[in-house]
Amino acid sequence: MSEPKILLYYVFAPVADPEAVRLWQRELCESLGLRGRIIVSPHGINGTVGGELDACKQYLRRTREYPPFAALEPKWSEGTALVDAPEERLHGVERGARWQRITDFPRLSVKVRDELVAFGIPNETRVDSDGVVGGGVHLSPQEVNDLVAERGDEVVFFDGRNAWEAEIGRFAGAVVPSTRTTHDFIAQIDAGDFDDLKGRPVVTYCTGGIRCEILSAAMRTRGFDEVYQIDGGIVKYGEAFGNDGLWEGSLAVFDGREALDFAPGAAVIGRCRVCGAPSNAVSNCSDPACTHRFVVCDAHAGSPCEEHAQAA
Numbered sequence: 326m327s328e329p330k331i332l333l334y335y336v337f338a339p340v341a342d343p344e345a346v347r348l349w350q351r352e353l354c355e356s357l358g359l360r361g362r363i364i365v366s367p368h369g370i371n372g373t374v375g376g377e378l379d380a381c382k383q384y385l386r387r388t389r390e391y392p393p394f395a396a397l398e399p400k401w402s403e404g405t406a407l408v409d410a411p412e413e414r415l416h417g418v419e420r421g422a423r424w425q426r427i428t429d430f431p432r433l434s435v436k437v438r439d440e441l442v443a444f445g446i447p448n449e450t451r452v453d454s455d456g457v458v459g460g461g462v463h464l465s466p467q468e469v470n471d472l473v474a475e476r477g478d479e480v481v482f483f484d485g486r487n488a489w490e491a492e493i494g495r496f497a498g499a500v501v502p503s504t505r506t507t508h509d510f511i512a513q514i515d516a517g518d519f520d521d522l523k524g525r526p527v528v529t530y531c532t533g534g535i536r537c538e539i540l541s542a543a544m545r546t547r548g549f550d551e552v553y554q555i556d557g558g559i560v561k562y563g564e565a566f567g568n569d570g571l572w573e574g575s576l577a578v579f580d581g582r583e584a585l586d587f588a589p590g591a592a593v594i595g596r597c598r599v600c601g602a603p604s605n606a607v608s609n610c611s612d613p614a615c616t617h618r619f620v621v622c623d624a625h626a627g628s629p630c631e632e633h634a635q636a637a
């Protein structure tokens with residue numbers, strides 16, 4: 326088998342019968358020998374599928390034949406590239422999006438969920454043929470820089486990922502909610518934790534952009550009146566500017582000892598939770614039942630989290 330290709334994509338569009346789409350997608354992938362993960366919801370589809378180049382092309386053509394998905398524009402990736410795998414379950418606990426290698430895909434998984442990203446607001450999110458209704462204005466990487474050049478310190482970056490991801494990399498001066506899963510965002514916003522940002526231009530960002538489609542709309546609904554999101558998320562911004570833009574540090578990826586740098590010499594902004602040494606490595610708590618992730622240096626890899634250190 327030649328080097329596999331991966332398609333990464335999401336489309337927000339009304340899906341009248343998600344179960345029928347699930348069955349169709351499963352059959353399509355099986356017939357083409359593709360594996361990966363697909364989530365279908367009444368709001369659209371989110372997939373990472375991999376296989377032979379010709380099979381990927383056929384998959385794309387057939388999927389676009391369904392009118393709601395006609396505008397599907399995937400990101401093509403090599404088989405060894407990191408792919409977005411939102412809402413995976415690890416240790417039985419639902420998490421936000423994380424990144425995983427296609428080689429880790431043991432099989433094909435096609436599921437129906439009530440949301441593409443589990444923010445816990447399935448009935449609030451509205452989509453039409455143009456995507457999420459009421460979301461933040463999309464900015465290209467260059468437009469992000471232009472906005473900051475124009476408005477300066479008034480602009481605030483808002484991290485739409487889980488807090489541990491931001492420990493090793495984030496936009497300069499970003500607000501990082503203390504979230505362990507995407508479920509936590511809405512509760513903190515509703516509690517008024519970020520009300521001081523309501524008069525300011527807020528740029529939401531996440532790994533590949535899908536989380537901010539929902540988050541930016543939820544923020545606008547809750548009184549943030551100038552909200553932006555970055556087209557293609559951190560990945561596209563990092564590809565455009567490397568270490569020379571407003572992004573600082575590394576992009577957190579699935580494997581705790583791995584982090585993605587957009588160029589050599591990326592700043593190391595993380596600090597080991599145990600000793601404070603600079604590090605860009607994120608690791609799981611040594612307790613296999615614990616879902617905490619945090620920064621450690623080489624010497625302290627495999628340490629317990631604060632909770633489990635006290636218990637020991």
Ligand SMILES: [Zn+2]
Nearest residue numbers: 597600622625
């Ligand atoms: Zn250490």
Ligand SMILES: [Zn+2]
Nearest residue numbers: 610615630633
């Ligand atoms: Zn722990």
